[in-house]
Amino acid sequence: MTSVKIKLNPAEVAKLREACASFNNEAGELINVLHKAQSIFGYLPAEVQEIVAEELNVAVAKVYGVVTFYSFFTMIPKGQHPISVCTGTACYVRGADKVLDEFKRRLNIQVGETAADGKFSLSCLRCVGACGLAPVVMVGEKVYGRVSPDGVAEILAEYE
Amino acid sequence: MHLLVCGGTGCKASASDALEDKLTKELEEKSLQDEVQVVKTGCFGFCEKGPIVKVLPDNTFYTQVKPEDAKTIIEEHVIKGRKVERLLYLDPETKMHVTDSKHMGFYKKQIRVALRNCGFINPESIEEAIARDGYAALAKVLTEMTPDQAIQEILDSGLRGRGGGGFPTGLKWKLTAKEKADQKYVVCNADEGDPGAFMDRSILEGDPHSVIEAMAINGYCTGATKGLIYIRAEYPLAITRLKIAIDQAREFGLLGNDILGLGFDFDLEMRYGAGAFVCGEETALIHSMEGERGEPTFKPPFPSVEGYLKKPTNVNNVETYANIPVIFLKGANWFNKIGTEKSKGTKVFALAGKINNVGLIEVPMGTTLREVIYEIGGGIKDGKKFKAVQTGGPSGGCLTEKHLDTPIDFDNLIAVGSMMGSGGMIVMDEDDCMVSMAKFYLEFTVEESCGKCAPCRIGNKRLHEQLELITKGIGSKADLEKLRDLCNVIKDTSLCGLGQTSPNPVLSTIDNFYDEYLAHVEDQKCPAGVCKDLMQYVISHDECVGCTACARVCPVGAIAGERKGPHTIDSAICIKCGACIEKCKFNAISIQ
Ligand SMILES: Cc1cc2nc3c(=O)[nH]c(=O)nc-3n(C[C@H](O)[C@H](O)[C@H](O)COP(=O)(O)O)c2cc1C
Ligand code: SF4
Ligand code: SF4
Numbered sequence: 102m103t104s105v106k107i108k109l110n111p112a113e114v115a116k117l118r119e120a121c122a123s124f125n126n127e128a129g130e131l132i133n134v135l136h137k138a139q140s141i142f143g144y145l146p147a148e149v150q151e152i153v154a155e156e157l158n159v160a161v162a163k164v165y166g167v168v169t170f171y172s173f174f175t176m177i178p179k180g181q182h183p184i185s186v187c188t189g190t191a192c193y194v195r196g197a198d199k200v201l202d203e204f205k206r207r208l209n210i211q212v213g214e215t216a217a218d219g220k221f222s223l224s225c226l227r228c229v230g231a232c233g234l235a236p237v238v239m240v241g242e243k244v245y246g247r248v249s250p251d252g253v254a255e256i257l258a259e260y261e
Numbered sequence: 262m263h264l265l266v267c268g269g270t271g272c273k274a275s276a277s278d279a280l281e282d283k284l285t286k287e288l289e290e291k292s293l294q295d296e297v298q299v300v301k302t303g304c305f306g307f308c309e310k311g312p313i314v315k316v317l318p319d320n321t322f323y324t325q326v327k328p329e330d331a332k333t334i335i336e337e338h339v340i341k342g343r344k345v346e347r348l349l350y351l352d353p354e355t356k357m358h359v360t361d362s363k364h365m366g367f368y369k370k371q372i373r374v375a376l377r378n379c380g381f382i383n384p385e386s387i388e389e390a391i392a393r394d395g396y397a398a399l400a401k402v403l404t405e406m407t408p409d410q411a412i413q414e415i416l417d418s419g420l421r422g423r424g425g426g427g428f429p430t431g432l433k434w435k436l437t438a439k440e441k442a443d444q445k446y447v448v449c450n451a452d453e454g455d456p457g458a459f460m461d462r463s464i465l466e467g468d469p470h471s472v473i474e475a476m477a478i479n480g481y482c483t484g485a486t487k488g489l490i491y492i493r494a495e496y497p498l499a500i501t502r503l504k505i506a507i508d509q510a511r512e513f514g515l516l517g518n519d520i521l522g523l524g525f526d527f528d529l530e531m532r533y534g535a536g537a538f539v540c541g542e543e544t545a546l547i548h549s550m551e552g553e554r555g556e557p558t559f560k561p562p563f564p565s566v567e568g569y570l571k572k573p574t575n576v577n578n579v580e581t582y583a584n585i586p587v588i589f590l591k592g593a594n595w596f597n598k599i600g601t602e603k604s605k606g607t608k609v610f611a612l613a614g615k616i617n618n619v620g621l622i623e624v625p626m627g628t629t630l631r632e633v634i635y636e637i638g639g640g641i642k643d644g645k646k647f648k649a650v651q652t653g654g655p656s657g658g659c660l661t662e663k664h665l666d667t668p669i670d671f672d673n674l675i676a677v678g679s680m681m682g683s684g685g686m687i688v689m690d691e692d693d694c695m696v697s698m699a700k701f702y703l704e705f706t707v708e709e710s711c712g713k714c715a716p717c718r719i720g721n722k723r724l725h726e727q728l729e730l731i732t733k734g735i736g737s738k739a740d741l742e743k744l745r746d747l748c749n750v751i752k753d754t755s756l757c758g759l760g761q762t763s764p765n766p767v768l769s770t771i772d773n774f775y776d777e778y779l780a781h782v783e784d785q786k787c788p789a790g791v792c793k794d795l796m797q798y799v800i801s802h803d804e805c806v807g808c809t810a811c812a813r814v815c816p817v818g819a820i821a822g823e824r825k826g827p828h829t830i831d832s833a834i835c836i837k838c839g840a841c842i843e844k845c846k847f848n849a850i851s852i853q
Contacts, residue, residue: 128552129551129552129570130552131552131553132532132533132535132549132552133532133533133552135535136494136533136535166554167552167553167554170537170554170555170711171534171535171536171537171555172535172536172537173494173495173534173535173536174535174536188456189456189457190456190457190613190614190651190654190685190687190701190702191456191457191613191614191619191687192457193701194613194614194615194687194688194689194693195614195615226495226536227454227456227495227536227538227705228455228456228457228458228459228495229270229495230270230271230459230462230463230496231270231271231274231308231459232271232308232457232459232611232613232619233271233308233309233310233311233613233619233620234271234274234275234308235613235619237274244273244274246274246275
């Protein structure tokens with residue numbers, strides 16, 4: 102894990118400890134606790150994993166093992182406007198790869214990265230189940246349907 | 262009169278919430294709110310043309326309704342009784358507006374068993390579920406049947422698991438029931454990991470009570486007092502509706518202690534997935550619920566013997582559960598008359614890809630692919646030619662023209678090299694490259710393999726690399742044979758269903774589209790024109806007028822030529838971005 106220590110906000114840490122307590126600090130609730138933790142901090146840096154390990158009385162390695170297993174959990178902070186391009190089969194068949202390329206090109210980042218100014222981050226997701234609207238892109242909670250490579254600039258402009 | 266507005270994920274993304282608000286407001290303005298009710302329902306299935314508004318009792322079916330249209334619907338249809346012509350579904354063949362859903366090709370061949378309530382009730386109201394016989398089956402089972410009798414009914418119905426494996430549901434219940442333990446569990450598998458499938462999501466969003474009811478029945482039959490629903494975190498709307506439904510069921514005494522005063526205890530809890538396809542596999546799912554990495558383990562022991570927290574556990578799929586209440590209400594003998602000899606009942610499919618009517622459909626087992634794609638699906642988009650259909654997602658195979666008349670059931674699909682899977686059905690047309698499709702699925706598998714066993718972890722990676730080379734035109738006929746061998750080794754030696762089925766897309770495309778593979782490796786050509794590395798951008802000197810538009814737009818300076826003189830592309834520099842083609846007003850540039 103990283104050697105650079107980041108400072109966590111004490112209020113958020115208190116919230117995290119509370120969340121652990123609400124699950125009776127049970128090791129079996131690890132995934133539920135991590136969901137909570139990610140909703141508090143936005144991501145799961147090493148420091149947060151250490152606290153979770155301490156609270157649930159399990160090895161940090163185990164927490165790390167679970168965090169890295171599931172793609173929903175991230176150790177990199179997301180951008181202010183996280184962009185997710187659906188790369189499920191329905192979207193792929195209707196051209197999602199070209200849309201994704203266009204986002205990469207315009208933002209100059211790869212999938213899983215956050216732009217230097219912290220504004221946008223880019224990720225892929227597998228099927229939100231709105232296949233009728235393929236290809237689908239989500240920015241935060243907002244769903245955009247039938248996105249074409251040409252439409253990418255327009256979407257980004259909404260958040261400039 | 263009722264106005265049903267679809268509130269599924271697809272239609273919500275196209276502003277069905279705003280539409281619902283608008284309809285309600287318009288009705289209030291005209292003081293009609295007591296006579297006409299606006300009901301937010303689950304998915305109607307016709308997602309392609311959402312948002313949908315359906316008017317009851319006359320079944321008028323309005324498509325692509327915008328919030329601005331609310332006023333017209335109220336003033337014309339509700340008040341004056343005139344259908345709003347321009348919002349009716351336009352039959353692509355007859356070019357006529359279809360007045361109601363009963364006459365739409367999309368619905369004609371469908372029978373709704375698992376989806377019986379989707380699109381008819383407000384999923385957030387237990388009263389509406391009860392009004393359509395919700396929980397009547399639970400009451401019947403608890404008062405009239407012993408657990409053994411109830412299991413026998415399911416056995417007689419012939420119901421097989423809808424999660425992919427097709428294991429007889431009654432038999433599974435029996436195996437869990439006969440175990441002796443102080444605690445047993447029933448689990449609903451709502452992980453739905455197949456990308457491009459949304460059957461289970463739609464059931465949970467449209468009719469959560471039927472799943473809750475079936476789980477309680479399952480608990481009674483197997484002796485489990487606790488149920489768990491494992492649902493993927495990517496389905497926020499389904500999660501919300503389930504939570505509401507569980508709370509309502511508790512309030513009505515249909516969950517909790519002493520259900521219906523009949524001395525049976527059963528309650529439910531939710532567990533969330535975190536984005537791992539392999540967690541749909543039942544042993545992985547169980548480990549994930551225990552807070553571990555979702556890695557599959559060897560069976561036996563089967564979950565029915567040693568599952569969640571090492572206790573006997575019965576895992577069933579969402580759609581399997583949705584079928585259960587109907588079987589008790591209408592009888593096993595009603596159910597087993599639908600379908601084919603070895604596959605009873607119906608199957609829900611999510612139709613997607615290059616098809617006109619993307620959406621959710623439910624057809625009797627034994628319906629042919631042709632009926633599904635052409636009659637229900639409305640044929641291929643933009644009048645293109647059908648090329649293949651993938652069933653079973655990343656575990657299934659590509660089927661072609663010659664399979665179109667195969668009746669769909671568990672065994673037939675396996676016989677032709679694919680599988681039922683959970684019900685995703687992706688249609689491809691002439692513009693899709695089959696090697697690229699196989700590569701796409703392998704990319705998915707490589708990403709989702711849990712890495713526990715070598716054939717799957719390393720073998721699939723090698724498969725993917727090999728396919729990558731083929732899309733670049735590198736390889737030989739002998740390599741294709743090696744590819745086939747590797748596929749068979751992975752299938753035979755992987756630990757779980759993921760690895761055992763992941764080579765299917767490769768095998769089936771090699772079998773059915775061998776010439777297309779050969780064209781890549783022998784002629785360095787991609788017949789569908791998809792593989793970038795095999796494409797050449799060429800300017801026809803007959804057509805080129807030397808306007809220089811292409812040279813100016815090319816990001817890498819690959820185009821040379823004098824003003825008013827013919828231009829040429831240096832294919833060694835060209836990155837095949839396609840910018841020049843779009844810019845050229847004279848159609849002088851083509852891909853070869
Ligand atoms: C890799 C893999 C993924 C699976 N994904 C799912 C899934 O998303 N949903 C599901 O219900 N079953 C899935 N299954 C099948 C389950 O292991 C299990 O057979 C099923 O939930 C049993 O329910 P059923 O008998 O009602 O079909 C998957 C199996 C494998 C091997
Ligand atoms: S086959 Fe693949 S997914 Fe299944 S256990 Fe082995 S490595 Fe994991
Ligand atoms: S395809 Fe792109 S890179 Fe190639 S010549 Fe045209 S503009 Fe230039």
